[in-house]
Amino acid sequence: xxxxxxxxxxxxxxxxxxxxxxxxxxxxxxxxxxxxxxxxxxxxxxxxxxxxxxxxxxxxxxxxxxxxxxxxxxxxxxxxxxxxxxxxxxxxxxxxxxxxxxxxxxxxxxxxxxxxxxxxxxxxxxxxxxxxxxxxxxxxxxxxxxxxxxxxxxxxxxxxxxxxxxxxxxxxxxxxxxxxxxxxxxxxxxxxxxxxxxxxxxxxxxxxxxxxxxxxxxxxxxxxxxxxxxxxxxxxxxxxxxxxxxxxxxxxxxxxxxxxxxxxxxxxxxxxxxxxxxxxxxxxxxxxxxxxxxxxxxxxxxxxx
Amino acid sequence: xxxxxxxxxxxxxxxxxxxxxxxxxxxxxxxxxxxxxxxxxxxxxxxxxxxxxxxxxxxxxxxxxxxxxxxxxxxxxxxxxxxxxxxxxxxxxxxxxxxxxxxxxxxxxxxxxxxxxxxxxxxxxxxxxxxxxxxxxxxxxxxxxxxxxxxxxxxxxxxxxxxxxxxxxxxxxxxxxxxxxxxxxxxxxxxxxxxxxxxxxxxxxxxxxxxxxxxxxxxxxxxxxxxxxxxxxxxxxxxxxxxxxxxxxxxxxxxxxxxxxxxxxxxxxxxxxxxxxxxxxxxxxxxxxxxxxxxxxxxxxxxxxxxxxxxxxxxx
Numbered sequence: 001x002x003x004x005x006x007x008x009x010x011x012x013x014x015x016x017x018x019x020x021x022x023x024x025x026x027x028x029x030x031x032x033x034x035x036x037x038x039x040x041x042x043x044x045x046x047x048x049x050x051x052x053x054x055x056x057x058x059x060x061x062x063x064x065x066x067x068x069x070x071x072x073x074x075x076x077x078x079x080x081x082x083x084x085x086x087x088x089x090x091x092x093x094x095x096x097x098x099x100x101x102x103x104x105x106x107x108x109x110x111x112x113x114x115x116x117x118x119x120x121x122x123x124x125x126x127x128x129x130x131x132x133x134x135x136x137x138x139x140x141x142x143x144x145x146x147x148x149x150x151x152x153x154x155x156x157x158x159x160x161x162x163x164x165x166x167x168x169x170x171x172x173x174x175x176x177x178x179x180x181x182x183x184x185x186x187x188x189x190x191x192x193x194x195x196x197x198x199x200x201x202x203x204x205x206x207x208x209x210x211x212x213x214x215x216x217x218x219x220x221x222x223x224x225x226x227x228x229x230x231x232x233x234x235x236x237x238x239x240x241x242x243x244x245x246x247x248x249x250x251x252x253x254x255x256x257x258x259x260x261x262x263x264x265x266x267x268x269x270x271x272x273x274x275x276x277x278x279x280x281x282x283x284x285x286x287x288x289x290x291x292x293x294x295x296x297x298x299x300x301x302x303x304x305x
Numbered sequence: 306x307x308x309x310x311x312x313x314x315x316x317x318x319x320x321x322x323x324x325x326x327x328x329x330x331x332x333x334x335x336x337x338x339x340x341x342x343x344x345x346x347x348x349x350x351x352x353x354x355x356x357x358x359x360x361x362x363x364x365x366x367x368x369x370x371x372x373x374x375x376x377x378x379x380x381x382x383x384x385x386x387x388x389x390x391x392x393x394x395x396x397x398x399x400x401x402x403x404x405x406x407x408x409x410x411x412x413x414x415x416x417x418x419x420x421x422x423x424x425x426x427x428x429x430x431x432x433x434x435x436x437x438x439x440x441x442x443x444x445x446x447x448x449x450x451x452x453x454x455x456x457x458x459x460x461x462x463x464x465x466x467x468x469x470x471x472x473x474x475x476x477x478x479x480x481x482x483x484x485x486x487x488x489x490x491x492x493x494x495x496x497x498x499x500x501x502x503x504x505x506x507x508x509x510x511x512x513x514x515x516x517x518x519x520x521x522x523x524x525x526x527x528x529x530x531x532x533x534x535x536x537x538x539x540x541x542x543x544x545x546x547x548x549x550x551x552x553x554x555x556x557x558x559x560x561x562x563x564x565x566x567x568x569x570x571x572x573x574x575x576x577x578x579x580x581x582x583x584x585x586x587x588x589x590x591x592x593x594x595x596x597x598x599x600x601x602x603x604x605x606x607x608x609x610x611x612x613x614x615x616x617x618x619x620x621x
Contacts, residue, residue, distance in 0.1 A: 035410055035413055035414070038410060039410050039414065039421055042407065042410070042421075042425070043421060043424050043425075046424050046425055046427065046428060046482070047424060047427075048450075049428070049436070049439045049440070049443060049482065050427065050428075050431070052439060052443065052450065053435065053439050056439075056442075064442075065442055065445070065448050066448075067448070067449075067450040067453060109334040109335070112331050112334060113331060113332055113334055113335040115331055116328050116329075116330075116331030116332040117332070119328075119331075120324050120325070120327060120328035120331070121320060121321075121324065121328075122320055122324065122325040122328040122329065123320060123325065125328075128332065128336075131339065132335065135339065135343055137534075137538070137598070138343070139538050139541070139542055139590075139591070139594050140542060141541075141542040141544075141566070141567050141570065141587070141590055141594075142347075142587055142590065142591045142594070143342070143343065143346060143347070144570070144571075144574075144587070145350055145570070145574050145580065145583045145584055145586075145587045146346030146347050146349060146350035146584070146587065147342055147346050148574065148575075149346065149349055149350060149353060149580065149584075150341065150342065150345065150346050150349065152360060166338065166342050168334065168338070169334045169335055169337055169338020169339070169341075169342065170334050170335040170338060175335060200327045200331075204331075225430070228432065229432045229433055229434075231433055231434060231545050231548070231549070232544055232545065232548075232571075235548075235571075235575070236571075236575050239575075248432070248434070249432060249433065249434045252432075252434040252435070252438065253434055253548075253549060253553055256434075256437075256438055256441070256549070256553055257553045257554045260554070262554070262556070262557075263554065269438075269442070272438050273438065273439075276432075276434060276435035276438050276439070277435070279432055279434075279435065280430070280431050280432060280435045283430040283431065283432065284427065284430055286430070287423075287426065287427070287430045291423065291426070294426070295422075295426075295489050298486050298489045298490060299489060299490060299493045301490065301531075301535075
């Protein structure tokens with residue numbers, strides 16, 4: 001977006017560029033006060049469920065549902081007992097392993113493919129790239145059963161391979177994102193490196209990769225988050241196995257049922273709240289460090305061809 | 306779409322053989338994945354949709370149109386389709402309107418917008434299981450915080466998760482809480498609307514409302530249109546929230562109003578292991594989503610204003 005705006009306004013007066021890029025000037029008076037009231041009210045609404053979760057995680061069994069944001073009885077032991085109550089450590093370890101593998105694999109292979117599209121001239125390039133863009137819009141519900149049938153044929157259902165295996169082959173949106181980034185790199189760099197005798201793979205590894213770290217990070221963060229949150233795939237490929245083989249989303253879903261009185265539980269939902277909070281924290285940390293990458297990555301989505 | 310270098314090394318229609326080979330080497334991961342996991346998988350499921358294929362019993366034999374006939378005869382298929390379409394029609398406009406409201410507020414805030422953007426983005430980072438386990442209790446008709454809050458305003462809240470009429474609004478509410486992805490895209494679009502246009506319109510005597518409809522909305526129509534398509538496709542596949550609230554336990558008696566297409570597809574495939582039927586369902590929803598997207602693109606191309614016609618990159 002920045003590049004496009006800069007390019008479009010290069011011919012225009014510089015004042016236009018500055019004013020266009022910045023936020024609109026805040027206006028005065030009643031409207032302004034109303035906006036701030038609305039913003040603060042919305043902030044409270046958005047934060048309320050998270051505050052509720054934090055409070056509930058510190059309450060004893062009978063008080064989890066009392067909606068008090070300040071627990072009547074503090075029970076920090078929940079945070080100790082949860083590790084005995086649920087195999088949370090295994091779930092986190094499984095999810096971490098799968099998410100890291102998924103993110104690194106898809107970032108590497110998508111970069112390779114993107115470099116192929118950005119760098120070389122070959123017959124069928126536009127047709128193939130069109131196919132990449134088409135698969136980007138292909139709904140997951142459509143490939144769900146077909147892909148299961150493939151993994152089933154390969155005898156890998158019940159293992160964690162289906163949760164990261166397809167990432168060996170790149171992913172359309174990330175290919176698109178990386179290609180956009182490569183096309184924006186100054187070609188003089190590549191020309192110079194080529195003069196110095198660097199081959200295609202050297203150009204990719206020594207020039208393109210180091211320069212594309214920002215978009216590489218976007219891919220890593222997006223895929224890590226997607227994998228960490230992926231309930232459906234865990235349900236399909238891991239459900240029915242032993243609980244210690246579950247991922248975080250599948251584990252917490254099972255915990256929600258485990259404590260339900262209809263399943264013979266005693267309504268110990270405080271443990272579910274602790275677990276839910278603990279698995280949200282890594283995402284919040286990720287966001288604290290990578291906010292600008294998330295925002296940049298999302299803004300890119302709207303610009304696909 | 307030009308390559309970085311090749312242009313000046315050779316004439317337009319001759320390719321360097323080694324370069325072509327290297328290119329396909331770089332592309333090979335995607336090509337293999339596309340052939341196996343997209344084309345191969347889809348073709349296989351097409352074959353399966355015309356077969357009796359049940360992994361649990363170990364059967365795989367041709368069945369002609371039997372699965373499609375069963376699909377047409379199953380009353381749960383139109384029920385699931387109707388639920389899903391109703392949800393999409395309810396959710397998408399509300400998501401767009403709410404995201405636009407948030408984006409417009411943020412756009413006018415000036416300093417401090419970063420803080421509010423972070424706050425609005427947090428739910429997007431919260432895993433669906435965490436969101437669902439909180440909303441399950443917030444939406445409780447008797448003790449839930451939402452109805453307690455409504456009671457303070459003198460409103461008697463509904464039985465959100467029990468009353469069939471309120472099940473879809475409940476899920477919409479959860480979706481709205483996580484609408485910040487859309488908000489970020491719309492905010493980027495709003496920041497690109499030239500101030501001069503607003504000033505000119507204001508000079509001509511247009512009020513805030515008219516400026517919104519005649520300046521802002523046309524200028525961001527591309528981003529809105531993109532979001533409508535993406536959100537529609539997502540809404541038509543709604544699964545996580547419905548599953549976590551109503552289908553977690555196999556013994557749970559889930560209300561009909563919560564049976565969405567993806568949930569029924571999931572049940573047929575991974576609970577009944579009837580992959581013939583599930584594959585037929587897959588192809589049905591594929592065709593439906595394709596048709597809806599095509600209609601949206603057709604309508605969208607007439608309504609969307611494109612600033613400069615050469616920026617085809619911006620066309621969603």
